[in-house]
Amino acid sequence: MKNSVSSLIENQLLLQSYAQAPVAIGIYLGKNYTIAFANPVMREIWGRNPEQVLDKPLFEALPEVAGQGFEEILEEVWKTGKSFSGNEMPAPLERNGRMELCYFNILYQPVREEAGEVIGIIQLASEVTTSVKARQKAERNEELLKTALEAGKMGTWHEDLVQGTITRSVGYDRIFGYEEALQEWNQAILLAHIVAEDKKVFKENYQQGLKNGYLDCEVRIRRVDKSIHWVHFKGEAYYNMKGTPMGISGIIMDITERKQESEREKQMAMEQSARKEAEKQTKLLQDMFRDAPAMICILKGPEHTFELVNTLYQQLFSNRVLIGKTLLEALPELRSQPFKEILDGVYQTGKPFIGKEVPLTIDRFNTGQMEKIYVNFVYQAMRDIEGEINGILVFAFEVTEQIEVRQKIEHSEENLRLALEAGKMGTWQLDLQTDQSLRSLHHDQIFGYQSTLPEWGIDTFIAHVVPEDRENVKASFSMARSTGTLQLECQIIRADGERRWISVKGQVFYEQEQPVRIAGVVLDITESKQGELALQALSKELAKANKELIAANDEIHASNEALLHTNENLAKTNEKLTKVNIDLDNFVYAASHDLKSPVTSLIGLLKYLRRNSSGKLDEKGQELLDMIDLSAGRLQQTIHDLTQIAKVQRQTGEEKETIFFPDLLTGIQSDLQELIQESGVQIKLNLCVERIFYSRQNVRSILFNLISNAIKYRSPDRRAQICLATYEENGRVILKITDNGLGLSASQQQNLFTMFKRFHNHVEGSGIGLYMIKRMLENNGGTIEAESVLGEGTTFTVQF
Numbered sequence: 001m002k003n004s005v006s007s008l009i010e011n012q013l014l015l016q017s018y019a020q021a022p023v024a025i026g027i028y029l030g031k032n033y034t035i036a037f038a039n040p041v042m043r044e045i046w047g048r049n050p051e052q053v054l055d056k057p058l059f060e061a062l063p064e065v066a067g068q069g070f071e072e073i074l075e076e077v078w079k080t081g082k083s084f085s086g087n088e089m090p091a092p093l094e095r096n097g098r099m100e101l102c103y104f105n106i107l108y109q110p111v112r113e114e115a116g117e118v119i120g121i122i123q124l125a126s127e128v129t130t131s132v133k134a135r136q137k138a139e140r141n142e143e144l145l146k147t148a149l150e151a152g153k154m155g156t157w158h159e160d161l162v163q164g165t166i167t168r169s170v171g172y173d174r175i176f177g178y179e180e181a182l183q184e185w186n187q188a189i190l191l192a193h194i195v196a197e198d199k200k201v202f203k204e205n206y207q208q209g210l211k212n213g214y215l216d217c218e219v220r221i222r223r224v225d226k227s228i229h230w231v232h233f234k235g236e237a238y239y240n241m242k243g244t245p246m247g248i249s250g251i252i253m254d255i256t257e258r259k260q261e262s263e264r265e266k267q268m269a270m271e272q273s274a275r276k277e278a279e280k281q282t283k284l285l286q287d288m289f290r291d292a293p294a295m296i297c298i299l300k301g302p303e304h305t306f307e308l309v310n311t312l313y314q315q316l317f318s319n320r321v322l323i324g325k326t327l328l329e330a331l332p333e334l335r336s337q338p339f340k341e342i343l344d345g346v347y348q349t350g351k352p353f354i355g356k357e358v359p360l361t362i363d364r365f366n367t368g369q370m371e372k373i374y375v376n377f378v379y380q381a382m383r384d385i386e387g388e389i390n391g392i393l394v395f396a397f398e399v400t401e402q403i404e405v406r407q408k409i410e411h412s413e414e415n416l417r418l419a420l421e422a423g424k425m426g427t428w429q430l431d432l433q434t435d436q437s438l439r440s441l442h443h444d445q446i447f448g449y450q451s452t453l454p455e456w457g458i459d460t461f462i463a464h465v466v467p468e469d470r471e472n473v474k475a476s477f478s479m480a481r482s483t484g485t486l487q488l489e490c491q492i493i494r495a496d497g498e499r500r501w502i503s504v505k506g507q508v509f510y511e512q513e514q515p516v517r518i519a520g521v522v523l524d525i526t527e528s529k530q531g532e533l534a535l536q537a538l539s540k541e542l543a544k545a546n547k548e549l550i551a552a553n554d555e556i557h558a559s560n561e562a563l564l565h566t567n568e569n570l571a572k573t574n575e576k577l578t579k580v581n582i583d584l585d586n587f588v589y590a591a592s593h594d595l596k597s598p599v600t601s602l603i604g605l606l607k608y609l610r611r612n613s614s615g616k617l618d619e620k621g622q623e624l625l626d627m628i629d630l631s632a633g634r635l636q637q638t639i640h641d642l643t644q645i646a647k648v649q650r651q652t653g654e655e656k657e658t659i660f661f662p663d664l665l666t667g668i669q670s671d672l673q674e675l676i677q678e679s680g681v682q683i684k685l686n687l688c689v690e691r692i693f694y695s696r697q698n699v700r701s702i703l704f705n706l707i708s709n710a711i712k713y714r715s716p717d718r719r720a721q722i723c724l725a726t727y728e729e730n731g732r733v734i735l736k737i738t739d740n741g742l743g744l745s746a747s748q749q750q751n752l753f754t755m756f757k758r759f760h761n762h763v764e765g766s767g768i769g770l771y772m773i774k775r776m777l778e779n780n781g782g783t784i785e786a787e788s789v790l791g792e793g794t795t796f797t798v799q800f
Helices: 002-009 012-020 040-046 070-080 129-149 170-175 187-193 196-212 256-290 311-316 339-349 400-422 441-446 458-464 467-483 526-556 560-586 589-612 619-649 661-671 673-679 696-712 746-750 769-779
Strands: 024-029 034-038 084-095 098-112 118-127 154-160 165-168 214-222 228-239 245-254 295-300 305-309 353-362 371-383 389-398 425-431 437-439 485-493 499-511 514-524 657-660 682-687 691-694 721-729 732-739 783-789 793-799
Touching: 024 040, 034 040, 040 084, 040 118, 070 084, 070 098, 070 118, 084 256, 098 129, 118 256, 154 170, 165 170, 170 245, 187 196, 196 214, 196 228, 196 245, 228 256, 295 311, 295 371, 311 389, 339 353, 339 371, 339 389, 371 400, 425 441, 437 441, 441 514, 458 467, 467 485, 467 499, 467 514, 499 526, 657 661, 657 696, 661 673, 661 682, 661 696, 673 696, 691 696, 696 721, 696 732, 696 769, 696 793, 746 783, 769 783, 769 793
Parallel strands: 682 721
Antiparallel strands: 024 034, 024 118, 084 098, 098 118, 154 165, 154 245, 214 228, 228 245, 295 305, 295 389, 353 371, 371 389, 425 437, 425 514, 485 499, 499 514, 657 691, 721 732, 732 793, 783 793
16 A cells, blocks of 8 residues: 555655645545645645644544544545545634634545555645635525515514414415414414424524524425425514513514525526636646646547647657547547547446556557557546536556566566576575575575575585585685685585585675675586596597507407407496496486597497408407497487487477377377287276367377386286376366386385486386476476385376
């Protein structure tokens, strides 16, 4: 609420316009109507200075107006959100040290926040006390004059309070519709003629007249013919020596015609006054709106004709005449946009419309060059004195620049988030003065913690660094204070005891040339570091192997014994390469890329060796050469698998489409037909969700891998069964595949999705399928989980 209100009150230009307005303006916030703003005219009316009213509840600052009906009016405006206007409303005010009965023309309008909720009320008021009192005095004088002139319609009366009798003139009874005077007349007969609504008024005035000696009262009577007439009683009481009233005498006048004429004149005067006030308010609005820091216009009639356009609104449509033209005549480019329909709805229903960051395509300079901008706007219905809608007030701000800036910021933040997420980086910020830090969750996860620790300082970090690297780390932090840049690699011991490599980079920030904080990122580089070390070892082994192969080729011509010796060396080298290949299981894609060239060279050398040794090798030598060739091929396949893994890890923005599970499963079963027939597997489908919007290649890979694995790792003790189900949960598509195969132990499940991890050797495979599935899903915000019981089967749950 405060944000919305501050956007209204903190607008200095608007407040200045309000402060200089010739009418009284007040803004009341909250259900206790706290006075947030009162311009000088309003404070003069109240007879208070700013300190006496500002930031105080309205009825606390002005207690004399409490209980006069204003609370109910404000409550109604607050509750319904509808404006209230009243003319010549009486209000007692304490001014200049005494109470005064004042009269005002008042307008209450709700103040809303952006969501449309009422948060306050704005009041416009103009004092009409002088004119009202002058008119009232004139009306009394006029009534006295007319009473004297209409003597022919008067009746005289005298009430004897001692005897309880009333004597009247003939004219008295005629006023009540009697052609002949009644024999008897008393208070009961009189009250029977006075209409029920006026009986109380008459009784009160009568009793007051007996006290102060003078009766002056106007009431309505029902004549004998049932017609209603207005009568005016005037009388004077007389008293005995003790001041006890003995009687009262006076006149009665039929003032029906005068009353009707007075009502007509009053109505005309009110209408004229209302028109003048409306004209005055319109001019005031025009003056206020003209230089307001917002785009404002007034559209009149059902066709929305421009009646008022302020400076900023006109600047939006340069080189165009707007006044006097309908919306679509002046701005034809709006025909294909929804604004005319929205205006029609507001005009028909009276309900305001609030638009936020709405796109608007306009010809700003009337050159035919269309431009897309964004606006916040309010359409508020305007009403005439009869309460009928006669126009719409448009209040708008252009927010194109703000939106473009926000979009750039959001884009930058998203790019940063994606970069950090893709790189699996943790962010951190360290206060060098307090040793307090702010970190992302992934930062602490790199150090082996499932959730963020409550505290983390430089000592906490150093405690995780392996002892042999601590001095270098401390030196790097110390040097960073002067150089402004932190960059280091070291080994750490995680909370779970695992030893990992990390890379730390940071930027130092200064205040008054003193380092105050460091902000940066931390990255787990264990795999790449291991790959780097393994690659170095592999390069050495490959270089050695090349030399040995060349030497072996030269020695082939010498003797089979030398060749066998060379082949033995090659076999040992192959064993070493195989060992290196196992060490490369966790390589990142960079290692796989760098290995392609030397492996290709190795295979080329083997081909060369095979061509040049044809017929020169015995059976054992040929067998060894085949084994070397086979090993090299496997190495090449491993590098290919690493490349595929790298591709999966780098997948972003795969093209998505609507995929039908039944169609996709039919194709997969067709591809696996030979394996399905061989295994005799029974596949059951329960597809509560038959379609998904996703990458076709990824969905097919997921289904193919999980179904083929379920068949491959079936139990020989029972007929293989696979149950495949889809359903929706929390707005996401869930795929569940259950088999009754071999199952996995608890320790095997912990490494199930690890790259190159295999648990069964009786089936061919590379051990990257489940790892690739997991990466595909995680890259698109999904997950995969497995529940398994050894000897009973496994269930994979995929959340897309």
